[in-house]
Amino acid sequence: MRAWRQVVAILVADARREARTGEALMPMLVFALVVLVVSGFAFDLPALLADQRRRLVPGILWIAIAFAMLVGQARHLLADRDEDRASGLLCAPIDRTLLFGVKWLEGILLGIALQVVLIPLAVVFFDLDLGGAWLGLAAILLACTAALSALGTLLGSVVARLGRGEALLAILVLPAAAPVLIAGVKTTAVLLAGEPLASAAPWPAVALGTAVIYAAVGALLFESVLME
Amino acid sequence: MNESSSWWKTGAPLGVAFAAGGAALVWAAMWYAPTERTMGDVQRIFYMHVPAAMNGALAFLVAAVAGIGYLVRRSERWDRVGRTAVELGTLWATIVLVTGPIWARSAWGAWWTWEPRLTTTLIAWLIFLGAILVRRIAGDPEQAARLASVIAIIGALDLPIVYKSVDWWRGNHPIVFGKGGGGLAPEMRTAFLVGALAVTLTHVVLFRLRYRLAQAEDRIVAAERLADEREGLR
Amino acid sequence: MREPTGRRIRRVTDPLPALRLEGVSRRFGPVTALADIDLSVATGEAVLLLGHNGAGKSTLLRLAAGLVRPTAGRVTIGRAGGREVPSAARARIGYLGHRTFLHEHLTARENLELYASLYGRRDAAALAERWLARVGLERAAERVIRGFSRGMMQRLALARALIHDPQVLLLDEPASGLDPEGRRRLVEIVGEAHAAGGTLLVVSHDPALGLEIARRVVVLRRGRIVTDDRADSRSTADWALAAGGVAR
């Protein structure tokens, strides 16, 4: 199947580039780590009771994730400007919706790679007890990352077309990401309190719903961003 | 060509419209409408605040429709409508965001509450500021129009989601008017209609004026390009 | 040719145009880049596109390659056409633009394999191997192309543009940055593609290059076609003048 071969080719090429340069993932990881550390003393976490800490940690975690996603996707999408490779993709007989799908998937993969490192670090730093919550946490992380990545892919392409970076992307993405962040923080708080995912309703559904809506609209508008 | 008079040609009816609308609004809001019992005179901000909010929502809707229109038709006219509507929406949202806290501070003692309508207005303001920013950064006018259209569409689509999320997040705190607010006295309703009419009239006039500016902007780009060609620079 | 017999012969032998632009205009905001272009290039024809800077040559090629949407008009590649170049039609096109479209952190071979796969080719590895040899980059195949010279990049870009064996070649200043040996290979490769029935639309500042292959010359000025004639109707120097002459 041609579409399958095209998707794999793009994924392999971008993965190779990322493996050789680390241009997206490295700044993401370092940035997120810095946010965790700075939050540690900005909120004076060690002085707080475990219960108070649990109320602050979801917010800190989602700020770190959201900003790191912005950094990573801005780097990642800006890279396609070099040698006008974005046009190289557009010339090829690839459906533009599929192209959005690939870049969206790559954003999600970057997010997962980040969280695989970040969450254990947060557990250590903030003395969290995930207990049986890790499956629910993985689910909400995935849903919110999918929504953030969809926004980041569409608006990141806008920013890349303008030759700008993270600052403009943050301005464009974060207001629209407000529902995603609320959903992420609320659900994480419920999970960290030891309650099941279901008791976080309606937030998991909000995260999933926004992911679906933003991905659909992103796929629809992507061509308008890319095509002159 | 009598270009210097064109500004005044628009300016004269503009001034008359503003004066009439403003006078009607001030009269209705200050004298005609009765003083609200619990909040006092500050409630009179309502007659400008709510019409401004309604016109802001209208402008954002127009901006999104113009964005779709531009992406489908690629006509400069849709782009000019979009350019105009995004700016006007931002203006109305600014007015709402300034008058709202003043009213809130006086009536409830707090400048700001994270109430769905307030939060959504603030986020709308931020998103459309983003659209203005993208337009300023973009180099060529076609790219500016295309990318700003995308932002306007995303913005308009996002706002209902934001509203609902904040509603679930914080709840619908201060109900002043509408359900549970006790409704409006007949004179208040009349004053509100006058206010809505005056603000909407201002919106129409400002829209035409800003649209003219957009036309002038487009003409200049074309004229400078032509001048460059004559000089052999292109 | 107006005779009935002639018309009948034409109908039989005249092939489907490989590339046809009908009433195509492109404006960038208030700026007009292409105005009402009608251009039909027959299958197997080789056309040189001339014009000075900003005349709309590159926009025309990008439009035919599906990178730029026309503001008005139709673009047809083979049988498929419309406001936009359809996905299937893009597979028939090989476009070489100002930029190479190459990934600087991939090797020469990886770059070619990527583009062969993007065009749905199953034999990506074999194609990459063959094209590396054709452009003379076999010995640099496993090197990340970041350190390549301008000439090597352009050779690889040429291979990238042609690796899927396109029927329609859109080449925008293909010789730019090429060393003499690279230029020789370019002429050879493009000549072979043409001999095999490929259709060519070449933009070049340097008419000498295009005239080695092209039989027809189109001159653009300010987004309009001002000349469309047989290549041998004028000398190379005259064509250069026609292309670069500033209208007053």
Added chain:
Amino acid sequence: MSTLGWMFWGYLAGIVLVAGYVAWIGARLSALERRQRRIDSELGADR
């Protein structure tokens, strides 16, 4: 501040914002028209 005082500031802010925007459009418009006239006259002289 009295509730009347708050109301005054609210209306003032609204009116200043609208008036400021109109002034900005006016300034831009007349600047553009000046530029347009200059270009027109230059082109005229060129011919």
